[in-house]
Amino acid sequence: MHDKQKPLCDLCLSVMTGDCSDEERLAFERHLPGCEACRAEWNDLQLAWGRFTRTWRTSNRPRI
Ligand SMILES: [Zn+2]
Numbered sequence: 001m002h003d004k005q006k007p008l009c010d011l012c013l014s015v016m017t018g019d020c021s022d023e024e025r026l027a028f029e030r031h032l033p034g035c036e037a038c039r040a041e042w043n044d045l046q047l048a049w050g051r052f053t054r055t056w057r058t059s060n061r062p063r064i
Contacts, residue, residue, distance in 0.1 A: 016045045
């Protein structure tokens with residue numbers, strides 16, 4: 001058994017923010033269903049990231 005799990009787990013944030021290659025994203029998507037830690041982190045990130053982009057868009061609107 002080789003220890004290749006950690007690099008994939010580390011991709012979670014990069015994939016969420018789009019800061020990764022297509023290959024990395026595919027590798028992570030394949031890894032996600034089998035890794036409970038990543039699934040939990042992925043859910044957290046989706047909530048946090050969704051909230052962040054919504055806040056950013058709202059506060060970035062021009063004030064009229
Ligand atoms: Zn993982």
